[in-house]
Amino acid sequence: MGSLYYGESTDPIHVEDRALAHLKVVISTKLRRNESFTLSWKHADPDPSGRSTIWLHPSIPLRFVFDAPEAPELSREWIEALAHSASSSGGISLVEEQVAIS
Template sequence: MGTLTYDSTITAEFDDRTLTHLQVVIWSKLRRGEHFAFTFGDEAPPAQRTSVWCSPTIPMVFQFELAEPTELNTRWLELLTKSANSAAGLRAVPEPEAAS
């Protein structure tokens, strides 16, 4: 499991594969100076949901359990980017099958 730390105060765990894809989308938007909402949740009881405002001025740290980066699924990146560009903001949608 990898960890995303937002503004040194909020941490969330994601499997390394999901966290890698989220990192690519988040960094892409922040490099362009775009602000957006990111909502994520914990399915384990007690279930909870957290929403944060992502801005280039707010520090975010991505820590991975595995040293080697995972192969990227371009379809998933497209879905995550579409989510990040929506009014509801970025959400960790399930990974689709890779395009052939």
Template sequence: MGQLSYAGDSQIVEVDDRVLAHLRLVTVTKLRRGESFPLTLRTAGAATETLWMHASIPVRFTLDEDVELERPMLVKMMAAASTAGGLDLTDIDFAPLWSALPTMHAVA
């Protein structure tokens, strides 16, 4: 289980390494291009949260293990991140990423 630290350490969300590895590549690519986007993900319980991913907001990805990236999923995630609604990882299109994965948890 990896961690996504958003806005410094003010918000830390635990995310499965497989999901986080894909999200890291999409986020780094978008921010390197100067493109910000909204990111919606599921947190503890059934709650969802939307984060604004922008180069001026510190973000850190910490993975516990190496993960093989799946190109079709990366393409789908990049396309979603480029829409007005942004990358919504709670959307049914991203169900393959979540199958058999534990729920992400916000860490205080």
């Protein structure tokens, strides 16, 4: 389980390593372009049920921390889906990876 540290908060946002690796690519690309957007997710156990949204802006500190020492293989389809949602009015909604079955 990886962690995303946002702003000055010392409380991490816990995200599974593979999902966090994909988010890092999309978020880094958007922020490098000076684009602001939202990121929303459903709370995972043991947090109380619900969902959260944060506003991501290039001036706000952001740190990605991964548990696994090796980076996972990335899915172009998942990155494209996350990037598409990042450009929408609703921002990125962190959803499970959709695996195409042939």
